[in-house]
Amino acid sequence: MCTTARNINKLIRQAFIPRSERMPGVRLPFQCVVCKTWTNPKNRCKINSELEQLILKRLPIELKDTDVLCNKCRIKHFYKLSPVENFDNKLIDQSDNEEYQPPVSKKTSFASPPSVRLNIPSTPKSHSRCFICKRPGPKLIVVPSEARFTAFVQRNVIIKSGTRCCPVHMDESQIKDEALQSVKASESAFVNRATVLELLNKLRASCNKTRKRFDFNTLNNEEYVDLTGLNKEAIRDICAGVDGHIRNTPVRDILTTVGIFFFKLKSGLSNTILSIIFGISKSSVRRAIATTRQTLKENFVPLNLGFNHISRQKVINQHTRQLARSLFVDEAGDSSRLILVLDGTYIYIQKSQNHHFQRRSYSMHKGRPLVKPMVIVTTSGHYMSVLGPYLSDGKNNDAKILNHIINTNVEDIKSYVHPGDIFVVDRGFRDSLQLLESKMPSFLPKGETQFQTEVANTSRLVTKIRWVVESANARLKRWKYLDRVLPNSQVPFIGDFVQIICAVCNKYLPPLSSSCSDDDRLAHHMLQLATQENSLKTEIEESNLDKSRAVWVPVSDTDLEDFPRLTEDILRTLTCGVYQLKLCPGYIQEHLEGDEDIRVHKERSGLIRVRLQSRHVSAKQYNLWIKFNNYEILGWYCKCRSGSRIVGMCAHCAAVIWYLGYGKHRFLGALGVRDWSEYVDDASVVPPTVDSSDSDSD
Numbered sequence: 001m002c003t004t005a006r007n008i009n010k011l012i013r014q015a016f017i018p019r020s021e022r023m024p025g026v027r028l029p030f031q032c033v034v035c036k037t038w039t040n041p042k043n044r045c046k047i048n049s050e051l052e053q054l055i056l057k058r059l060p061i062e063l064k065d066t067d068v069l070c071n072k073c074r075i076k077h078f079y080k081l082s083p084v085e086n087f088d089n090k091l092i093d094q095s096d097n098e099e100y101q102p103p104v105s106k107k108t109s110f111a112s113p114p115s116v117r118l119n120i121p122s123t124p125k126s127h128s129r130c131f132i133c134k135r136p137g138p139k140l141i142v143v144p145s146e147a148r149f150t151a152f153v154q155r156n157v158i159i160k161s162g163t164r165c166c167p168v169h170m171d172e173s174q175i176k177d178e179a180l181q182s183v184k185a186s187e188s189a190f191v192n193r194a195t196v197l198e199l200l201n202k203l204r205a206s207c208n209k210t211r212k213r214f215d216f217n218t219l220n221n222e223e224y225v226d227l228t229g230l231n232k233e234a235i236r237d238i239c240a241g242v243d244g245h246i247r248n249t250p251v252r253d254i255l256t257t258v259g260i261f262f263f264k265l266k267s268g269l270s271n272t273i274l275s276i277i278f279g280i281s282k283s284s285v286r287r288a289i290a291t292t293r294q295t296l297k298e299n300f301v302p303l304n305l306g307f308n309h310i311s312r313q314k315v316i317n318q319h320t321r322q323l324a325r326s327l328f329v330d331e332a333g334d335s336s337r338l339i340l341v342l343d344g345t346y347i348y349i350q351k352s353q354n355h356h357f358q359r360r361s362y363s364m365h366k367g368r369p370l371v372k373p374m375v376i377v378t379t380s381g382h383y384m385s386v387l388g389p390y391l392s393d394g395k396n397n398d399a400k401i402l403n404h405i406i407n408t409n410v411e412d413i414k415s416y417v418h419p420g421d422i423f424v425v426d427r428g429f430r431d432s433l434q435l436l437e438s439k440m441p442s443f444l445p446k447g448e449t450q451f452q453t454e455v456a457n458t459s460r461l462v463t464k465i466r467w468v469v470e471s472a473n474a475r476l477k478r479w480k481y482l483d484r485v486l487p488n489s490q491v492p493f494i495g496d497f498v499q500i501i502c503a504v505c506n507k508y509l510p511p512l513s514s515s516c517s518d519d520d521r522l523a524h525h526m527l528q529l530a531t532q533e534n535s536l537k538t539e540i541e542e543s544n545l546d547k548s549r550a551v552w553v554p555v556s557d558t559d560l561e562d563f564p565r566l567t568e569d570i571l572r573t574l575t576c577g578v579y580q581l582k583l584c585p586g587y588i589q590e591h592l593e594g595d596e597d598i599r600v601h602k603e604r605s606g607l608i609r610v611r612l613q614s615r616h617v618s619a620k621q622y623n624l625w626i627k628f629n630n631y632e633i634l635g636w637y638c639k640c641r642s643g644s645r646i647v648g649m650c651a652h653c654a655a656v657i658w659y660l661g662y663g664k665h666r667f668l669g670a671l672g673v674r675d676w677s678e679y680v681d682d683a684s685v686v687p688p689t690v691d692s693s694d695s696d697s698d
Contacts, residue, residue, distance in 0.1 A: 032070040033061060044068040116196055122189030125160040132169050132179050140164040147175050149202050155180055158189045177220055214278045216259045228262035229479060234508040245295045251280045252288060260285060261292035268480035297496045304503035306385050307416045312338060319378040322515040324465045326523030328422050328439060338421040339379050341466055344372045344398050345473040347389060347494050348485045363392040373498050374401050377472045379465055381512025383502040385411060389494050399431035406435050424466045456645030457530040471512045476501055526576055529647045536627050536635030537644050552599035552609050562630045566661035574633060576648035587612060587655035588663060589673040612652045624652050633657060
């Protein structure tokens with residue numbers, strides 16, 4: 001045995017000798033049980049129970065208490081370091097893991113070259129300039145990893161690590177949608193191995209993550225509008241206004257609390273369904289709705305609704321249409337007069353077990369229980385105030401509700417409304433005329449079937465302005481919670497919900513109607529027509545053309561060739577609006593599919609008579625007459641209730657003029673009005689029965 005072998009054996013024997021019996025001055029190295037290399041105290045570790053199990057599983061050796069393992073073998077073979085998940089440096093067995101790859105360190109991931117080409121758009125990487133607007137630094141921030149991953153998932157754009165942008169392009173930890181859409185990305189991207197692994201691991205983690213709660217932070221602007229009725233900016237503005245009044249809880253923050261409230265109003269879903277959608281308890285949903293309702297009622301509604309939220313002069317200057325001012329105010333010569341439009345709307349409720357409340361809340365007009373908020377708007381559709389709700393029995397019609405408002409001086413209305421101000425109302429307010437100066441459509445006298453021309457013209461001036469309150473009531477019902485039958489437990493809060501929605505509409509939604517440059521011309525045209533008589537009506541009645549049938553013959557192909565061709569602008573001028581024009585295709589479609597009845601006069605050229613079916617009553621048809629020449633429409637007259645007016649025209653006359661002057665030249669086939677009755681059974685159609693005796697004899 002050589003000297004070197006003797007020395008090694010001596011050293012090995014000395015390793016098992018107690019320290020007190022060892023040779024002085026000798027420092028003994030230990031040998032690794034795996035790679036058989038000698039280790040010093042800084043480069044070895046003792047074999048604990050976990051290491052012992054792994055070593056015995058992989059190597060057919062016998063371990064002793066004094067055996068050691070070098071750090072290189074320990075890290076290389078018995079530890080797995082994942083770049084995404086942290087296992088707290090726990091030992092794992094890799095003997096059964098055939099797909100195991102050595103970990104990529106952070107240093108290696110940035111050093112590896114971008115050699116993988118992906119056909120995915122990529123943004124340019126820039127450290128000194130914003131990759132969106134190309135603005136130079138120094139006030140730039142590095143795009144966080146969450147924002148880069150969201151851009152890849154939602155927009156299919158790779159933003160390279162280390163890319164910087166301006167802070168204005170960020171919305172908290174995400175990039176704004178409009179900013180990301182303006183980025184000019186390349187058609188393909190060269191990435192390194194670490195970037196691909198990072199994207200795959202994040203996609204895997206995102207797919208495995210179960211979404212337990214509905215998150216408003218992940219929605220875009222269009223989804224906010226569809227779910228809450230307001231855009232993303234409006235919801236966040238409301239959250240900023242109630243911050244400090246609504247607190248964050250472990251299951252919902254302020255944004256989720258406000259979102260639940262408006263989601264409830266917009267969709268009308270029950271609290272049980274909302275609890276499933278948001279992943280919280282039903283009681284938590286109920287508390288969120290109650291808290292938001294109380295907070296908005298106290299802090300948001302007074303600033304955006306009520307007679308005290310806006311000055312009288314501001315309403316006159318900014319929320320009064322020039323058309324209304326020209327029709328009702330300028331003719332009186334007082335430009336300081338206020339014009340308001342009033343109407344009651346209906347909120348349906350359940351039948352109550354309390355007999356007294358059931359009788360008082362039952363509407364004979366609608367035939368069901370309901371309550372009535374009184375809506376007061378300007379001529380532009382701005383909600384001035386919503387009062388009530390009131391009961392709906394005979395003691396609470398629109399006129400009595402208005403009398404109650406004036407006599408009790410609700411919201412100090414007497415100091416806001418001055419003598420001479422105009423209220424535009426419908427016929428339900430006829431009992432309140434002695435309290436205020438109002439513009440109201442006229443009543444049909446008893447025994448009469450048609451309004452006189454002057455009365456019909458005046459009523460048209462009123463309805464030209466009053467439609468805005470009907471649209472305001474329809475805007476309320478777009479929040480489905482107010483359009484469904486509410487339980488009686490919600491009756492105490494109906495007024496709060498209606499006022500909150502009206503205040504939100506005032507602040508965040510555009511006006512229903514606004515002034516335009518054509519208002520003065522239209523108002524002058526309507527006022528001029530209102531003073532005239534219907535000359536065609538006089539001609540028809542004096543010549544008894546409405547009773548004589550012999551002078552009318554069916555039209556031929558050449559009879560109506562001289563009917564003037566009209567444009568949409570001319571049609572709107574004739575009808576003084578668009579409502580009648582929207583009904584024209586329906587009237588003409590039914591007329592063409594049935595017995596078409598258009599006749600011309602034998603002796604008088606340019607005069608036709610048409611029999612048109614009523615859209616409400618099957619047994620009623622209306623005769624109408626139209627006079628024209630080669631260039632224009634000279635007159636119209638219909639036998640319907642409002643057919644004698646010349647400030648605009650009824651829908652029957654408008655339908656015939658629309659078809660002959662515009663529709664038949666543009667719509668060669670169907671008019672786009674489909675009949676769905678073919679998909680529904682008709683019980684009135686019964687096949688004839690066959691007598692068995694007749695069939696036997698045959």
